[in-house]
Amino acid sequence: MRIFKFGGASVKNAEGVRNVVKVLQTVGHENTLMVVSAMGKMTNAMEAVVNAYFKDEALLDEKIQFIADYHKGIINDLFEAKNHGIHHKLNKLIEEFRGFLLWNKSPKYGFVYDQVVGYGELISTAIVSAYLREIGIENEWLDVRELIKTDNAYREAKVDWEVTGSRIRSRIDTKKLNVTQGFLGSDENNFTTTLGREGSDYTAAILGYCLDADSVTIWKDVPGVLNADPRHFQETRKLEQISYREAIELAFYGASVIHPKTLQPLQRKGIPLFVKSFVDPRTSGTKVGKGVKISPDVPCFIVKKEQVLLKLSSLDFSFIVEDNISAIFRLFHEHRLKVDLIQNSAISFSVCLDNKFDGLKTLLPVLEERFKVVCHEGVSLYTIRHFDENAVESILNGYDVLVEQRGKETVQLVVK
Template sequence: MKVFKFGGASVSSIERIENLRNLLQGFDGDQLMIIISAMGKTTNALEKVTEAFFAGNTKEALHLFDGIKKQHLTTAKYILVTHFNACLAQLNDFFTEVEWLLHDKPVREFDYYYDQIVCMGELFSTCIISHYLNEFKVYNSWLDVRDIIRTDDNFRDATIDWEYSAAKVTAMQQSWQPAMGTPNQKENPLIRITQGFIGSTDENESTTLGREGSDFTAAIFANLLNAESLTIWKDVEGVMSADPKQFADAQLINELSFDEVIEMAYYGAQVIHPKTIKPLQNKGIPLHVKCFLDAGLPGTTIYKKQVKNLPPIVIIKQNQALIHLHSQDFSFVGEKPMSLLYEIFGHRKIRPTLIQTGAISVQICLDDKAEKIDQLAADAGSIFDIQVEKGLSLLTIRHFNIDLLNTMLTGKEVVLRQQTKDTVQVLYR
């Protein structure tokens, strides 16, 4: 059993959908669980629908959603012939689910409506791709992940009910018994296709697992299916030492440990979703990051093995704000004030990118999001005087060397610096 995850970029055009089919034909005879994200920028478009609906602009929300419908119907018409009517019927059920909601008025919190609307992107894409593959005899069965992955009702960042979800996966496996020697059968296919990013509560309300949560979904299935591996297919060679869009000399890293990838994700690397690693590490399931544009490239393998002699790994986060917190009565910033700050972080879902403490002050770097900064200031204002500095960038280098660091800081004004044996972080303007 192998688990594959394809992101939105891999199904963002007719050519890439055809490429997906060709790629899967190279795995004829393998038992595959495939997780597919929404096509292209569909998630962003559905977010705009949700915002218009919640603001009371029903007409605008319906207009925006109609554009999304037409895009998916155009794709289906272009790539499907014999399976078009069946695909259309399934899509219409999904469209009706959203339009029924949009004709109502919001009476619950924004996050609830976000999940009910935005989750549809994955359902649209997997519906079309499943019918397309079946038409070209890459036989598969389509699954609604909301029938399998149970979560709580913490909308937009739901927590998995592992026990319930495991039972559902076990039941699915028991019904999945392909006949030996006859792979890729129409009646009993070796491939299952489902959605990433979404789940469902025990009240059958859709939930999402956080942005980029499709990687996490794939890891959940790999864990519960005891898969031999998980492969995340991307539009890059594999895990790179830096963002190749920013650094032309970024190099492919062939091997990484689970520990290293967790560190990279913690510091802001956009390669692997932070939640993805734990379900894999717990069962020792290797993760492959490969290029869907050229499946023959070696990619990156991530596993328990400790990898030595890694190159410097560079991560830059733009649009950072530095919050200066100063004790109002000049008392030491000890256990009680710090406990309060961490309570605020948890309650407000604030994820600092860097924290530095002094005797009577704390400096907190975080993404420059006005809402989060205002919440932190309001909650911590009872014991701290607060100043905010914006327009900053945060450079992190794992396995750094001084020459590289000095080169990257040329012409920059350093605001704050932290350094350990393996990692240096510099906030600069």
């Protein structure tokens, strides 16, 4: 049994859907389960529907019509028959979430978000499954919400592994080609839940774990896992293989490789993960597995831009000790700031933060009541795994280093 995950970029248009078919024809599709994301930027479009529902209902019909037109364009390109059943299926799915918004009484954003946004995946997989059948590739369309059961922590649901495993093993015929959605589950009342960041990759891992899959492959528009993000670094190299631990380390420091949540179930059963190119499926990609050394052994660069560096010192020159530090971290949690690096001495404490949810504004006045605060906004945090001095020098050139921290394998630099 193999699990294939295709992200939104792979099915963003009719040409993309046809290319997914070419991938299946190239590498085979027997005993395969496909996990498919929403098409292109449709998750963003579904989020725009939810935001209009809460903030500007006058825009709601326009936002829904955009989603309908986008998918109709792809369907018209893929299917010759104007009365093909997929048109009815699309209309039915759109009317389902439109109907939910009409009768919903819940004021909770997270609940409404999960009931609506997942329709991007439901529509996408319906189209892909219908097109596969249209060209003669038989497949089974599965509603993943009937398989993956979770708690009701909407937008970040936790999996009930026992119930989920039982359902997956009893309801999936592994001898067929199956098509299902990423990102989604359902709670005990059968309301839709979503699995949080990198939810579709995580879905593939859940299915792989429960089915004892031979492998999980994530198909991307890059040749594999690179040692640096080509958007920020001029020279990059593909990593042929890395260990689960290395992939988790890279993800922890901010690399957009694979989320640790995806790797953990696979690591438990030693199921290899492949990251391969849907542009050129014959290439080897990157293998993530148990006990394999990084190859080639080159420095790996990660950058997080637009970070915040706070330097805190006590107002009375007293030591910054456990009670101060625990209070500081509690405030970071309350104001939704993610800690990326810490460095402390007896009377000072430096921390690099991700201000993604804009909690810094409300945090600073609270901190200034207890500490002397120096705040540097717009800094960059560079992390180099398997560093050498040449790698460090390549980052230092032209930057003012505010904090440097070195370990045996990793160096981190906060620069301005």
